[in-house]
Amino acid sequence: MKKYLKLVVAGALALAFAAAGAQTQHYGNAVNATAYGVKCDNSTDDTAAINNMLVTAAGLKINFPSGICRYAGGGVLQDGTVLEGAGRHATTIRAQGADARLFNAFGLGSGIRNMKFDAAVTQTGGSYVVLQGQESFIEDFYMTGDYNGILMIGSVSRIRHGRFQDGASGAIRIRAEGGDNSQLIDDVLMGAQQPQVAAAGIRVRNSAALIISNTSVIQQGIGLLVDPYTDTASSATDAGNVFSLWVHHCFFDNSGTNGIRIAPTGFGSVQRSRFDNVWAGSSGQDGVLINNAGSGSVEGIHFVSPHLVLNGGSGITTGGTVKDLSIVGGELAGNAFGAYFNPGANGVRISDALIGQGGGMGGNKNVGVVISSGVDYVILSGNDVRGNLGGAIVNNAVNSNQLFRTNFGISAVGAQ
Structure with missing residues (x-):
């Protein structure tokens, strides 16, 4: 009897210890990375430990400890797999290869949060994180030293609550290059403590219904680059178009060349895009450059209350065929020129804007508005064009369709 009782007690203790061990590794749908040999x-x-864990614990939330995890990449997150660090300044994933692709959030609802990413060696390619799966995400993150920080190609993907510091030479910090359905970039800050060598902060090449909101991009080569390209005109095989881009409450400042550049090539098009309450200032060249260098269409580019100020070039400049461009409200001050419309612009409307001295800034150093020969259908209405050192307006398209009315600083109403 005593022997039987000892066996029962021993069995009960074994089960208790096994249960305790299971609770250490699993809590509901969560597991600890350390239980799979991850040291950090x-x-x-x-x-090897991380990649094996992503297979064994697929579909679960995986908690990483504080510390630095040396990692060469290759991780694929399946449906529902979520990696969560102890905080974006507590858990660091340190890239070991120069062109490593660290994590691919491939599965439905897979994602990463509360982590920092940096590099043990200079990055020349790869991506820290690829958001490929539907509803894939990264949030509450910090990245530095990246060449391509995040590649977003999954539909309904989202990037939220993050910070980028210094990028590698030629870096593009966020690339939206696919997915084609309802993506989001929100509450992201990019900056640089060292002289900035990144090519662009955010690049959009193939997208529909992308929202960029509450985001500050500082000291990148180009703040926001929209440059779709496709080598065929067939809609069935288009490789790159940008439709229905909505950028609001964003700051693109101290860019090496342009705060915002819209520059499709090939057959790529940019259509139905809206910019609300955006700042594109202190750029080395134009604050906003819209240049259609291809045979696709640039049409329906609308700005509401922009601040295009203190740029080395114009507040806004067009090139090539650009149709249906409007600016409502806002300020174009302290630039070389306020607005410069080159041949090919058609359907240009500026209303209720300050294009000159104001907002604590001097007027534009040259002319407020330049309308080149070959520009047609222009409306200037209700603007203040006073205080520009080169005068209010230069109009070289006097025989085109124009309507000027109630603009301070333009003496005559009608074609100038």
Whole structure:
């Protein structure tokens, strides 16, 4: 009897210890990365342990400890897999290869949060994170040293609550290049403590219904680059168009060339895009450059209350065929020129805007508005065009269709 009782007690203790061990590794749908051999001790190569864990614990939330995880990449997150660090300044994923693709959030609803990403060696390619799966995400993150920080190609993907510091030479920090359905970039800050060498902060090449909101992009080569390209005119095989881009409450400042550049090539098009309450200032060249260098269409580009100020070039400049361009409200001050419309612009409307001295800034150093020969259907209405050092307006398209009315600083109403 005593022997039987000992066996029962021993069995009960074994079950208790097994249960305790299971609770250590699993809590509901969560597991701890350390239970799979992940060290995050800044000396162990955690690559094999992390990649094996992503297979074994697929579909679960995986909690990473504080520390530095040395990682060479190759991780694929399946449906429902979520990696969560102890905080974006507590858990660091440190890239070991120069062109490593670290994590691909491939599955439905997969994602990453509360982590920092940096590099052990200079990055020349790859991506820290690829958002490929439907509803894939990254949030509450910090990235530095990246060449391509995040590639977003999954439909309904989202990037939220993050910060980028110094990028590698030629870096593009966020690339929206696919997915084609309802993506989001929100509450992201980009800056640089060292002289900035990144090519662009955000690049959009193939997208429909992308929202960029509450985001500040500072000291990048180009703040926001929209440059779709496709090598065929067939709608069935188009590789790149940007439709229904909505950018609001964003700051593109101290860019090397342009705060915002819209520049499709090939057969790529940019249509139905809206910019509300955006700042594109202190750029080395034009604050906003809209240049159609291809045979696709640039049409329906609308700005509401923009601040296009203190740029080395114009507040806004067009090139090539650009149709249906409007500016309502806002300020174009302290630039070389306020607005410069080159041949090919058609359907240009500026109303209720300050194009000159104001907002604590001097007027534009040259002319407020330049309308080149070959520009047609222009409306200037209710603007203040006073205080520009080169005069209010230069109009070289006097025989085109124009309507000027009630603009301070333009003496005559009608074609100038």
